[in-house]
Amino acid sequence: MRKFLIVAAALALGLTGCGTNDGVATTPPAAAATTLTVKDPWVKAADAGTMTAAFGVLVNDTDRDLTVASAASPASPMELHEMTMKDGAMVMQPKEGGFVVKAKSTHELSPGGDHLMLMKPAHDIKAGDQVTFDLKLSDGTTVAFTAVAKPFVGAGESYAPGMAMPSAAPGMTMPSPGRS
Template structure:
């Protein structure tokens, strides 16, 4: 799977480089090619290691996980995500009124320079709010991460069954300020 993600990132960079060089307006003074935008560099060096999605019935909230890897010398911020399978939100676990709750992550996920950021059950994750169809074990779900610099990073994750601590992502557990930890599960 990691090789597939690296290949997709490499193809994206090659495609973007080809686009920049094929346009005569993308040259600097003296006819030399203009440098590629830094957004392309950030997107090409953010990868997702071991991505997976918790299998779930249609319309049942679920989540995607993996390890975000930043190979650049600068922090990268993920501000959003999308998938054809479902509307998405970036979520975190946080203490609120003495209880662990799940809530949207304000400001996005920051992956430090040369660092990693774990998306895991009971921690930060990509929340699939209402999948249109069932996500069965073995299904491949596509995602696109949106970065603060305007670039995007596509990836795919394989669905697998995961019982966790028998928690649930069901909307009935939502309070106005988040979900109690005991009712949150991947």
């Protein structure tokens, strides 16, 4: 009888750890609480070799601040970028320290603001294309997401080195890649 109870208990524990709902595996609550999600992700359509950017809303439903330390995509080398004032001009530059997403909060990635920079796409990114990304958090966690490409003229942003962004704000420029 004792042997039967031990086997029954082991089976019960094993089944609760691998629960499904109509054939769909469930995520353990602890795993879901360790990361963030990306809401409404999209990438600006661009020709091969032309800098472009990805946007969306980083959503942190956890009880602790999370930091996006880097981004990767098979489509292009990546950098985290921000817009900031330098010498009276708005410039685009790599974001030192990454994007901090406060606990129970969001962080917007948008044209003219923080964004994920695709430095040199290997192929054209056409409207409707699906582009995959991985965000690496400072705790080592990786968050994968897919963004749809959209045609976007926006506020006249240019993601080419040294190009002005006249429609967004007079004097907006971007330093050459690698400069801070």
